[in-house]
Each structure stands twice: as C-alpha cells, then as structure tokens.
Amino acid sequence: MSDVPLYAVFGNPIAHSRSPQIHSGFAEQLGDAVRYDARLAPVDDFQGGWRAFVSEGGRGANVTVPFKQQAAVLADQLSDRARQAGAVNTLMVGDSGEVIGDNTDGAGLLLDLKRLEAPLADARILVLGAGGAVRGVLGPLLATGPSELVVANRTVEKATALAELFDAMGHIRGCGFEAIEGTFDLVINATSASLAGALPPLPEILFNEGALAYDMMYGATPTVFLQWAQRHGVRCVDGLGMLVGQAAESWYLWRGTRPDTTPVLEALRADLR
Structure with missing residues (x-):
C-alpha cells in the first residue's frame, strides 16, 4: 500500500472523465502529492468496486453516472446536502472507517x-x-x-x-x-x-x-x-466551471484546502478548444 493518498472517480463509462486532470491540477497547484484514478465499476457491483478501492488504501472518491444513488445507499452517513439532493457524488472514509457521503454539485x-x-x-x-x-x-x-x-x-x-x-x-x-x-x-x-x-x-x-x-x-x-x-x-x-467547482469542493472535503479553480478551468478550456 502506497503512502501517497489515493482518490478516484467511479463511473460507467468513465474514460471520458475530466476529473483526473482536474485533481492533478489541484495537487500541482497546492504542492500536495496525491494519486487520483478513473475507475470503471461494473453497473451491477458498484459496492464491490468501492470495497476493492478501500482495500488498496482509497480515502475518497467522486461518483458519477450511474452510481450516485448507489453511493447514497452505500454511505454510513449522509451530509444534509446529500440527503437534500437524494444522491451522492463524493465519498470519503472517516477516521473510524465509516463511509461518509456528500453532494458537491x-x-x-x-x-x-x-x-x-x-x-x-x-x-x-x-x-x-x-x-x-x-x-x-x-x-x-x-x-x-x-x-x-x-x-x-x-x-x-x-x-x-x-x-x-x-x-x-x-x-x-x-x-x-x-x-x-x-x-x-x-x-x-x-x-x-x-x-x-x-x-x-x-x-x-x-x-x-x-x-x-x-x-x-x-x-x-x-x-x-x-x-x-x-x-x-x-x-x-x-457548465465547465461547475464541473471544476464541484471538484474543488470535494478536494476541500478530503484535503482541507481550497484550490483556486481559475487556472484549472482555463487549462480545461484550452484543451476543449
């Protein structure tokens, strides 16, 4: 198990996800060494994918289509905004091993x-x-x-x-x-x-x-x-800025620091062009 903190985004499909690029940008900006993967979970076994991730040392993850409702069921605790949204797009492992679900959209x-x-x-x-x-x-x-x-x-x-x-x-x-x-x-x-x-x-x-x-x-x-x-x-x-903004909020929940979204947004925009 690596000492580098492990995070990921779960989805199906997932190859198109911009999340690894976004979080790599945050890490570089803040001088914070983390590993962030894109993980393809089976449509019928999101929980299995999550358990495997945690067994590797995973500390938190973003969740995208089609797993946001499944992530809400998986979580031991839900934030007020996750309950309000009826869906979870951010998971984290608490100090006692509990799974906490939030929604940063x-x-x-x-x-x-x-x-x-x-x-x-x-x-x-x-x-x-x-x-x-x-x-x-x-x-x-x-x-x-x-x-x-x-x-x-x-x-x-x-x-x-x-x-x-x-x-x-x-x-x-x-x-x-x-x-x-x-x-x-x-x-x-x-x-x-x-x-x-x-x-x-x-x-x-x-x-x-x-x-x-x-x-x-x-x-x-x-x-x-x-x-x-x-x-x-x-x-x-x-909505590209919303994508970066919800990622920045997830980063804050995991790492306790707030990245500047502007340079990461500008880099994404340049890639789109």
Whole structure:
C-alpha cells in the first residue's frame, strides 16, 4: 500500500472523465502529492468496486453516472446536502472507517455563479429540467435569496413535485415549459436536451436586461440552448466551471484546502478548444 493518498472517480463509462486532470491540477497547484484514478465499476457491483478501492488504501472518491444513488445507499452517513439532493457524488472514509457521503454539485454551481457575478439575491431564476442534477442545486440556489425560483419541465408533475420538496426554503414553483411566465435574470438549462442537440420549447421573451444564460452541459462549441440565448443578446456560459467547482469542493472535503479553480478551468478550456 502506497503512502501517497489515493482518490478516484467511479463511473460507467468513465474514460471520458475530466476529473483526473482536474485533481492533478489541484495537487500541482497546492504542492500536495496525491494519486487520483478513473475507475470503471461494473453497473451491477458498484459496492464491490468501492470495497476493492478501500482495500488498496482509497480515502475518497467522486461518483458519477450511474452510481450516485448507489453511493447514497452505500454511505454510513449522509451530509444534509446529500440527503437534500437524494444522491451522492463524493465519498470519503472517516477516521473510524465509516463511509461518509456528500453532494458537491450545488456548491460547485454556486462557486461558478459567484465567480461570474451572476444575479442571485432578489433575482428571478428559471431552472429548466427536473432531473437529479436539478434536485442537487435547488437548495443552494434558494439559499441565495432569489425573489422567485421557477422549475420548468416537460413533465409538469416532476417540476411541481420538486418545487413542493423545497417549498419551505423560499419562493419556488414548478410548471411545464408552456406555462413559463415573465422574464428572468438567470436561466439555467439542466435538461438533457443539449446532449441530443435539441432545445426545450421556450418563449421568445425570456430574459431581463443583464441576464445570464447558463447551461450545465459543456463542450468545445456552445450548446443549442446557449446558441439560442446568444441570439437574444445575453451573456452565455457553459457548465465547465461547475464541473471544476464541484471538484474543488470535494478536494476541500478530503484535503482541507481550497484550490483556486481559475487556472484549472482555463487549462480545461484550452484543451476543449
């Protein structure tokens, strides 16, 4: 067993993951020697993969598709934000060997939005989609004190159920795409439509002056949603900064230090180009 602390990202598939590059960048920046692997776990045996990792001396891991719910079941303890999200993207081994599950997606999004000086407090925020990624970010978004947060989804029931789940935290409501009303200061696309090159059915008048359009997906070229938003003359940003931000939060949980996300984000962006 090596003295170098061992971390990893688990997923299936996993070869595409940027996490090893991100965490290597953090380690170099902070002068902290760690080993970080990408691990392909069997779809039907995530727990076995995790146990093998821990037996090698693994101290913590990021968890991506399709294992976030399985990671929540595996954990002996869940943070408040992991319970709120209903999913775990960060695991760590505690001092007594217990497995602790956390979710850093919302923190990663907020870190990036604050870097961008996005409108948050007293803003009208629209979130497109009602999947697991949305559930993980609604709590942190509501904690910034928007005047209203609207969750819009193709399946209305999913949007309204999510809104009801977070109703105690602030002004939030769910609706279908066709029921979106008014204009917004921040519009976040969290639908999978970007992956398919599709655009949710959105009203032509959607943005306030000075609004920000944010897509959780990222790529070498703007997503269809961001291309549409650009035609409406608003500032447009993809989700690469969220990816780096959630990784930085995981690093902090494991190592107790906070990396500067900017140089790592710039290096990733250059690679994408």
